[in-house]
Amino acid sequence: GAVVSQHPSWVICKSGTSVKIECRSLDFQATTMFWYRQFPKQSLMLMATSNEGSKATYEQGVEKDKFLINHASLTLSTLTVTSAHPEDSSFYICSARPLTRTIGGLHYEQYFGPGTRLTVT
Amino acid sequence: GQQVMQIPQYQHVQEGEDFTTYCNSSTTLSNIQWYKQRPGGHPVFLIQLVKSGEVKKQKRLTFQFGEAKKNSSLHITATQTTDVGTYFCAGQGNRDDKIIFGKGTRLHILP
Numbered sequence: 001g002a003v004v005s006q007h008p009s010w011v012i013c014k015s016g017t018s019v020k021i022e023c024r025s026l027d028f029q030a031t032t033m034f035w036y037r038q039f040p041k042q043s044l045m046l047m048a049t050s051n052e053g054s055k056a057t058y059e060q061g062v063e064k065d066k067f068l069i070n071h072a073s074l075t076l077s078t079l080t081v082t083s084a085h086p087e088d089s090s091f092y093i094c095s096a097r098p099l100t101r102t103i104g105g106l107h108y109e110q111y112f113g114p115g116t117r118l119t120v121t
Numbered sequence: 122g123q124q125v126m127q128i129p130q131y132q133h134v135q136e137g138e139d140f141t142t143y144c145n146s147s148t149t150l151s152n153i154q155w156y157k158q159r160p161g162g163h164p165v166f167l168i169q170l171v172k173s174g175e176v177k178k179q180k181r182l183t184f185q186f187g188e189a190k191k192n193s194s195l196h197i198t199a200t201q202t203t204d205v206g207t208y209f210c211a212g213q214g215n216r217d218d219k220i221i222f223g224k225g226t227r228l229h230i231l232p
Contacts, residue, residue, distance in 0.1 A: 043224040093163055109154055110220065112163045
């Protein structure tokens with residue numbers, strides 16, 4: 001249980017185009033999903049917190065018009081990188097926090113997707 | 122804002138030696154979580170500590186949460202090659218707060 005998928009797993013796009021990344025919780029409902037960015041050999045940097053049915057909360061320094069987040073349902077959140085540039089190339093990872101408290105009896109853990117590697121040429 | 126500091130950044134140990142990584146928060150935490158990320162993989166949840174002074178064990182891994190709920194440690198006894206990876210602590214202030222990750226400790230095992 002507690003599986004999170006991401007699609008695509010990797011994508012190469014040209015500078016100036018937009019890329020959409022999907023994050024799905026496969027066997028549980030998630031009130032909250034998080035989007036992280038990870039550069040090579042570095043830690044996870046929280047970009048935004050996504051709550052179903054409401055606007056995402058962006059971290060300081062993250063452009064909300066560039067990184068569009070839509071949390072359409074309790075199992076799906078999408079991140080769209082608009083007008084991508086080479087400096088946007090990174091590993092994007094989503095995580096989901098379960099709605100219910102029945103998974104392992106824990107309330108606040110997150111389950112991570114496998115990540116999406118974005119390369120902008 | 123809340124900061125989570127983790128040391129060391131890197132650790133090389135001989136196989137069979139012990140390993141410890143430490144995590145310190147600038148503020149009191151409601152809970153702390155530990156994750157492991159294998160090279161090329163994504164973070165995998167290991168454990169969550171909630172109570173002051175809590176100690177939990179998972180086979181060769183021992184997790185501790187400080188009395189003040191501002192620091193934590195992960196200790197691995199008799200490391201094996203399968204322990205290779207980056208270990209992240211992640212602290213949460215209040216229950217609905219975002220989770221802040223430490224920079225991670227990259228463990229490398231020398232055969």
